[in-house]
Each structure stands twice: as C-alpha cells, then as structure tokens.
Amino acid sequence: MVQLLRLIVIIAIVWALLQLARRGLERLRQAQAKSSRKRSRRGKPAIGDMVQCAFCGTHIPQADAIRAGDRYYCQQKHLQADRQPKD
Numbered sequence: 852m853v854q855l856l857r858l859i860v861i862i863a864i865v866w867a868l869l870q871l872a873r874r875g876l877e878r879l880r881q882a883q884a885k886s887s888r889k890r891s892r893r894g895k896p897a898i899g900d901m902v903q904c905a906f907c908g909t910h911i912p913q914a915d916a917i918r919a920g921d922r923y924y925c926q927q928k929h930l931q932a933d934r935q936p937k938d
C-alpha cells in the first residue's frame with residue numbers, strides 16, 4: 852500500500868514538472884517570437900532600398916543617404932555643392 856502511494860506521489864511530481872517545463876517552453880517561444888518580430892521591424896531596410904546621389908550618381912543605401920526634399924546625397928558636401936548655383 853505504501854509502495855502504491857509512493858508511486859502516485861512520484862507520478863504526480865513528474866506530471867507537475869512536465870507541466871512546468873511545457874509552460875516554460877511556451878513562454879520562451881513567445882519571447883523569441885516577440886524579439887524576432889522586433890528585430891525585423893528595427894532591421895535595416897532591404898538592399899532594394901538604394902538611392903542615387905543627385906550630385907555624383909553614387910548608389911547608397913537610403914538609410915545612409917542625406918535627404919533634401921525628393922533628392923538624396925551620399926555626403927553633406929554633395930548636398931551643399933548641388934545647392935550652390937553653377938556657373
């Protein structure tokens with residue numbers, strides 16, 4: 852009889868541990884999904900987002916470009932040079 856009780860207690864403990872492990876894994880998976888979603892939102896734009904410098908024609912990622920209205924520049928110097936009247 853004591854052995855049967857001990858078996859029941861062991862089964863109950865194992866069951867409780869399995870439940871805890873399952874819940875822990877679920878939480879871990881949710882946290883990973885959340886962080887990967889955040890990462891993709893924060894990530895740099897795709898390589899497709901390239902723009903051309905309006906002054907020298909160099910192609911640069913839009914994230915690194917200097918924007919002036921609807922024009923993009925690879926560096927501040929080119930923005931200023933393009934704004935200066937040409938003679």
Ligand SMILES: [Zn+2]
Nearest residue numbers: 904907925929
């Ligand atoms: Zn340029």
